[in-house]
Amino acid sequence: MKDGLLVKLCGMTNIEDIQLAARYGADYAGVVTEVDFSPRSLTIEQAETVFQLSPLPTVALVYNIAWDRLVYLVQKLQPHALQFLGPENPQLLSRCRDKFHQTELWQSIHLPAAEVNTSNTNISKTANIEAVQTPEQLNADRLTSNNISNNAGNSCYNGELLSPEEAYILKQVKQNMLECYQAGANVFLLDAATKINGKTRFGGTGKTVNWKLARKLIDASPLPVFLAGGINPANIAEAINKVHPSGIDLCSGVEALPGKKDPGKIKALMEGVKKAVI
């Protein structure tokens, strides 16, 4: 990875937007690939030209993709990195580590959206998953009130008081990050999971995460961590200064409409980055 604060602009659907991002100094272009719940998703076939022509290192974002299709994706698109949007899956990371030697493995780590009041009652209304059935959804499961209620009592981390719910999430997420690191992950991205229209969304939500938790996870992480979730030109400097990430990752905050970037917003964002890191 490069030195300095890194910028990944995500949800790219066309080469013009990636060229624009490169001109303004972004470091990575993220393309959501075969994710049916994203309005910005491209099929592998649609993404081919974008990956071939990209002036920036590309990150292919996937969710619950079949193994054969993933192998095909890597052969066809040859991304710089694969980013797994699904809940942490050390077995999958290990399998990819063994198979794809040239490809970095990036893992999204989901936290509740910041405006979610993490009291038991509200968590069950907003971040709880109504049908937690598969092992892949364990990440979402850890946000549920049942889990949290077993961990009552305030905890203190680095002198700062955390609510019982925050302390619970911190402990669980640190453990998951450790397992992913041991399985071969190269980068983590902290992003918001939130319910929109009754469905839990694992990214592209425009919602910020709990920055206090994010900072603590970054301080404890053995790997570089990007901060994602609801970052935009107006809050970028504060995000960098408060959270100290290795990089930032954003999508909707620099869009004119879903899937189309806004040059003015990208320019304003990159100016904010420069101001914050000087």
Ligand SMILES: O=C(O)c1ccccc1NCC(=O)[C@H](O)[C@H](O)COP(=O)(O)O
């Ligand atoms: O961008 C999407 O449409 C998307 C949908 C589902 C999962 C992930 C998605 N994007 C992944 C990203 O890396 C985004 O940059 C990240 O989630 C932050 O999005 P935003 O809050 O809109 O900046």
